Amino acid sequence: MAKIRVLIVDDSALMRQILSSLLSSDPAIEVVGTAPDPLVAREKIKALNPDVMTLDVEMPGMDGIAFLEKVMTLRPMPVVMVSSLTEHGAEVTLRAMELGAVDVFCKPADAASGGFSGHAKELIDKVKGAAMSRVKALVNHGIRPPPKLAVTQIYKSTDRLVAIGSSTGGVEALRDVILALPPDSPPMVITQHIPPRFSASFAERLNGLAAVRVKEAIDNERILAGHVYIAPGDRHLTVKRSGAALMTHTFDGPLTSGHKPSVDVLFHSVAEVCGSNAVGVILTGMGRDGAEGLLAMRQAGANTLGEDEASCVVYGMPKAAKELGGVEKELPLTHIADEILKLCRDTARH
Template sequence: MAKIRVLIVDDSALMRQVLSSILSSDPGIEVVGTAPDPLVAREKIKALNPDVMTLDVEMPGMDGIAFLEKVMTLRPMPVVMVSSLTEKGAEVTVRAMELGAVDVFCKPADAASGGFTAHGPELIEKVKAAAASRVRALVNHGRRPATALSVTQIYKSTDRLVAIGSSTGGVEALRDIILALPPDAPPIVVAQHIPPRFSTSFAERLDGLAAVRVKEAADGERILAGHVYIAPGDRHLMVKRSGAALMTRTHDGPLVSGHKPSVDVLFQSVADICGSNAVGVILTGMGRDGAEGLLSMRQAGAETIGQDESSCVVYGMPKAAKDLGGVARELALPRIADEILRLCRA
């Protein structure tokens, strides 16, 4: 098989050298070039035609997001963002993933002193997943007008809960779904594979754009209509019941299905607590987290949806759930929000 051709864009000469060394250590990857800024990167993309680009988030004196937006509009390609775990870095990275960046690799705190060594396999895995992903030209992400629906007549009377799981490509997919919801939409709980600080920035950004209220889930919150609760990036999210009310439960613990938060953990709790009064949705992502949980939801009587292959960035998690029997129907991403609302009105 041909090697994956990678272009590294980072303003730090040391980081370019470190990233090149890590990626070149894998026999399936070839670093075909490096660039210190978007201007050089633009020319190298034209000359080298790389399969994947790694892009530093925080480059002083230049707008990496504007550059990414042009790339995803004019020459769509898989991009892995390389970010530090700072508040500013998290905000910019979330925006980059909304624009179509496939994934994010977090620089270790001791990166300058050799801390990358232990994280090399993670970077290699993300680049390989990016190379296998589907990317599309950037389109207008403006929110379409939400349908006027009566929360009293439609949602509160059904007590429906929607559970969504996603991974690679999920930030963009979740954004499309959540921004299409009306303010009185049914309550939604989400498990997205994302680093801790990034989940906070992601929720805050969506909250400023969506008609519904979007927040990072805290432990022991009452789950309300018109709200979306996103699992913290380093904790599992579950649903529990307190009397007639549904409540959130967030907790630390071991990885489940290789992840924390785990989609399987969320879906299993929804199956146990809500049964047929739930809708489960599994979106784009690598691996099989959520497959068994979605099957449990379906067996408990819930309606279940899988994102179809043509609209996935990575058709891993939805395929695993479909093969296991957990997906009742497959839909393209633009149809999923309307289907969620339809099922919750039923």
């Protein structure tokens, strides 16, 4: 098989050297070039035709976001953002992912002193996932209007809970689903593979756009209709009961299915606590996280949906769940929100 050809863009010579060394350690990856700024990167993209580009988020003297926007408009390609774990880094990276960047790799705090060594596999996996992704050209300079808001329905008579899992490409997929929800929609719990700090910024961005209330989940919080709870980037999210009420539970723990937060952890808890009073949804992502949990939800009587291959950035998690038997119905992303509301509305009528 042909190697994955990678171009590294970073203003730091040391970072270019570290990233090159880490990626080149995998026999399936070839670093074909490096660039210190967008001007050099633009010429190397033309000359080298890389499969994947890693792009530093914060580079003095340049606007990496403007560069990314031009790349995704004129020459769409898979891009992995290399970001710092700061509030500003999170904000800029989320904007980059809205523009079409596939994933984000966070620099360790001690990156300059060898802190990358324990993160080589993560970086390599993200580049491999990006190489498998489908990217599309931006239109309207990356400013996409929110999806048309669904017709408001009354869900007060149902205790349905919606659980969603996603990974690579999930930031934009979740945006499309959540912005299509009416203000009184059933409560929703979400596990998206995303770094710490980024989950809070992601929830805040969506909350400013959506008709529902979107927030990062905290421990022991009552789950309410019209609310969306997103798992913290470094903690598992589950649901539990306290009398008749559903509650969130966030906790530290080992990786499950290779991740923390884990979609499987969330789905298994929903299967156990909610049974048939739930809807499970698995969206774009690399790997198998969520496949076993979605099957457990379906076996417990829940309706289960999977994003179809054509609309996925990476058709990994939905494919694994489908092959295992966890997906009851597969749909394009544009139909997911409507189907969730339909399933909950039908239950409310009964």
